[in-house]
Amino acid sequence: MNERTLSDSTDASEKLQPAHQKLEQQDWLVGKKAVLEQLMAEASRVEQVLLLKGRPSKQFREIMDACHDAGVRTQWRDARWFESLGPAGKQGVAARVAAAAYLDGESLLAQAQDAPLPVVLMLDQVQDTQNVGTMVRSAWALGAGGIIMPKHNAAHLGAGAARAAAGALHKLPIARATNLARTLEWAEQAGWQCLALRRDAEAVSLWDMPLRFPVCFVLGGEDKGVRPGVAKACEASVWIPLPRESDSLNVAQAAGMALAVAAMRQAGR
Structure with missing residues (x-):
């Protein structure tokens, strides 16, 4: 695995296209x-x-x-x-x-502390609408507090994302932030543990990383992963060990595993 998401993600980025091609x-x-x-x-x-x-x-x-x-x-x-x-x-x-209204990042973080699972996913330039919709569905099902995306260079949450989210897009709080690094700084000052899911020299296995709720997992785009400037604003980097040779997990799969680990830790397992 290299330094992309936490494992690599091989999904192609979805860019702005004429309405008759990709956007509905x-x-x-x-x-x-x-x-x-x-x-x-x-x-x-x-x-x-x-x-x-x-x-x-x-x-x-x-x-x-x-x-x-x-x-x-x-x-x-x-x-x-x-x-x-x-x-x-x-x-x-x-x-x-967008199919649903957005909050600002600080408002979402403030209310997410009271979620059944006080965890937020921050998506650093994730472009694929299906991936984001899947993450919304997983986050809602497991009780997470919401998702934060950058205001620009992010997936469009339209009809495609709504289908992938299976109804959760209108229920889970979603926020857009102008500057993710600054939002992370605010989150840490408010008591959030911010962890970047990326494999770098100092990354710790997610299995071994103590979680201190509330937790913000930062996941990077399909192409480049978590950007260095965003990762630097986090407390630490974590990665998901894969015992078998693999092309790695895509960002939605990685998010689902991180949420599941957080839910198990919260339950004391």
Whole structure:
């Protein structure tokens, strides 16, 4: 195993693609009025707003101002991309909307201490929606307090993630944080034990690592694992020993095992 997740993850990253290719039609809110109303009513669900390239920016001023106020990223796309969204795409405005609202990281950590299993998963640039949906399902089933993701460079929690989560996406608290390292620093000051699941020179076997609740497990993206700057903000690194030669665990499998170990430790086993 190398220094990716805790074991490697071999899943391919899911990047932003035209709606007719990878992202599903129901994940997009299309049209200037609909997008503006969503930004005004519940901006926390808006992950990104796309605008038609080549059209004068003054036509989008109200949308751009609302995005700026809410901290929502905007990008430009060509007319062909908007054609894939149907007739309303001609307005040149579309928002990628999450299936559930997001909290901020500190609010989630504060309430997660009272969860049946006071454990939070922090996902460092995990891109695959199926993986995230599976982790949401496992976390909810085992009583965990929630999941924290970065505000940018993270999986979209739309219809695909909702299916993988089997109903848990609307139940488990999910947060987005602008800076994961700073959120980890806040968590440690609040009494959380923060552990990065990655194999490095100083990593300790998860089997041997004493857990001190509440616990935050940090899992890295499918490609690069936990970034060094994020890992540095953790108390320690832990890894899952694999006695047989293997291509290693993907990030969802690793998260499930970490949650199960935490549940057993909490039960005194």
